[in-house]
Amino acid sequence: MNNTTTLRVPVLIVGGGIVGLSASLFLLQQDIPFLLVERHSGTSIHPRARGVNNRTMELYRTLGLEESVREAGASLAPAMGILNDSTLVEALDGFQAPKARAAFGGMVGSLGEVSPTAGTRVTQDALEPVLLASARQRGGDLRFFTELTSFSQNEEGVTATIRDRSTGQESTVQADYMIAADGANSPIRQKLGCSVSGKGSLGHLINVLFKADLRELVHEREFSLCAINNPLVHGLFTSINLSDTWVFHIGYDPSQGMSAEQFTPERCKALVRIALGLPDIEIEIKSIMPWESAMRVVDNFQHGRVFFAGDAAHQMPPWGGQGANSGIADVNNLIWKLGLVLKGGAGPDLLVSYNAERHPVDYLAAAESAAAADGSGMMTMNKQGVPSGVANRFTRILGYYSYSEPSQAIIPDQAPISSDLDLDGRPGTRVPHLWVECQSQAISTLDLCGTCFVLLAGPEGHAWRDAAQEVAQDLHLDIQAYRIGADGDLLDPENRWPALAGISPSGALLVRPDGYIAWRAQEQSGELKQVCRALLAGRDGENA
Structure with a gap:
């Protein structure tokens, strides 16, 4: 049966x-x-x-x-800071996590203008x-x-x-x-x-997940990674919970007759103690997992x-x-x-x-x-x-890539993409972030993305709403249109949107559900339906 x-x-x-x-x-x-x-x-x-x-x-x-x-x-x-020394104890000597966090915060502080989150x-x-x-x-x-x-x-x-x-x-x-x-x-x-394609195998490592109470050692010295190099071990500590759970990566070379099976729990304990610089610490090995860097x-x-x-x-x-x-x-x-x-x-x-x-x-x-x-x-x-x-x-x-190669789903304009962080309205880049007011609530322009196409027009882009409704009806495309401005659907009191998006006050960005810009109209245009039909890969929406 x-x-x-x-x-x-x-x-x-x-x-x-x-x-x-x-x-x-x-x-x-x-x-x-x-x-x-x-x-x-x-x-x-x-x-x-x-x-x-x-x-x-x-x-x-x-x-x-x-x-x-x-x-x-x-x-x-x-966890903050990437360290490098012969043992973790030596690496942490003089390291101050609050200073490292402050320094990193200074590096990424400007990203508040780029994203609503981190x-x-x-x-x-x-x-x-x-x-x-x-x-x-x-x-x-x-x-x-x-x-x-x-x-x-x-x-x-x-x-x-x-x-x-x-x-x-x-x-x-x-x-x-x-x-x-x-x-x-x-x-x-x-x-x-x-x-x-690619370089292929780059090396072989052992991932040792272990328990050890290092709370006192790392207090106010919460590190992220620590490379260890000494005559007995070459490896890398990674913090997991900054308390009692850690990982230590150990390199080994099969061409020298080494194998993953040689890394028994007892050997791994000994190597971890050497790398820590704490010969008497209690260690519990949770898992030993070989992996290939490739x-x-x-x-x-x-x-x-x-x-x-x-x-x-x-x-x-x-x-x-x-x-x-x-x-x-x-x-x-x-x-x-x-x-x-x-x-x-x-x-x-x-x-x-x-x-x-x-x-x-x-x-x-x-x-x-x-x-x-x-x-x-x-x-x-x-x-x-x-x-x-x-x-x-x-x-x-940080995850900011631009799509600069030819794509069916992007209609490029004449302004080339010069940097992955140039989020300035060019097709193939992520939509610019701007805090706007929607129904008395502050939201980001990114918050509008996710489910459908979004048309984000400048303060004088009144006609885009009708154009989007026509596209939705004729091409059966889920598309939402918003006018951003001091008196727009989305309130932008200082009218910052046109400059951020690289458009005139009557222009608009067509944004894909993934938050990337499919097309930019510098000024009011009657091309929206034609553009959407091209983006939909040749589908004849009017005959659907």
Whole structure:
């Protein structure tokens, strides 16, 4: 008797880590049903990623999760400073975390003009439960301890077989599209035989998660990272909760006959004590996990109806914290496009823009992260004790990338993008942030994004509302129009919006659901419908 059931969903997500869980929330935001499967029984038990950058927090803000995410990382939030010495005890001698926090605050203080929020430290094992609980509370279908066992695709969709690992029950899933968020060793990528580029393996390391009460040692000296170099051990401490939970990364070289199996709990305890400079401290080893520092980027993020995101699309060293953050940006870029196509609002050619936009910026993030690794794959430091290359990519570490390559979903104007932090209204950049008043409440222009296209006009752009209504009716496109000004729909008493957006008082920005600018009209224009039809990848909206 065949007990196999068949499920029909628009989107199948494979992988329930940070990227897959974020994808589920963005799909819920777009009101797109999905099924997420994750082979493990629960969320990550290992810290791994340790923070979300400014741009990721902006995205979580649109989901109403900003404060929940910040609370989840509260214990690690004071961590500041990247140190370098022969032991942690020596590195902390003279280090003052309040001064380090003040210095960092000075570096990022100007970002208050750029964003309504800021990134935060939060470990993966603390963040994932927040995302999972929110997705389930909003009605998402997320199944853990369920694995993908096989799949095939054709022009109509993806057919997958999944198995409940607790009961052995198999089910068939018919999906229009599949998102592969199944990690750096992605079985989906391997089955499809996808080619990859990049430096490849950079080194091998052991991730030692351990318990040790270091509260007194780090009080008022709350550090983030500490590189250790002495004749007996080469490694890196990462703070997890600034109390009793820590990680120590240890490099090893297989070409010299070394293997992960040689790092037994007793050996790891001894190495951690040496690196701490505390030979008698009590240590409990929680886990020992080998990992590879590597740069591998899939050459095309789209293979038919399968889309790669996160580590499945781009493996990179964690030096700069861009791996998970890049993956979250991936799915945010992809899912509004999937939503339009699935709802019949755009042609499938729109989906080609996912690879066109995300591949160049993800490759750059991976290359810069790889450049910050030494011969063993560990983070390198310059003579001033600063991680290599950080200053040159600071805005990108904060998550501010621009889409400057040709894309179906962007209509460029004649002003080229010169910097990732030039958020001045040019198509391909994130919409400028401006605090405005809406129904007696202060909101950011970024808060308007997330669910649909938004048209943000200057104070004299009265005609844009009618133009947007015509587009909504004729092209069946969900679009909201606002006039920003001293007497506008969104109150801007000083009429700052035109200068920030690079438009005249009668001009407007057309902003995509992901917060990126699709088109800029310097002045009042009758081209909105034509522009939207081009952005919708050739769909004939009037005949739909």
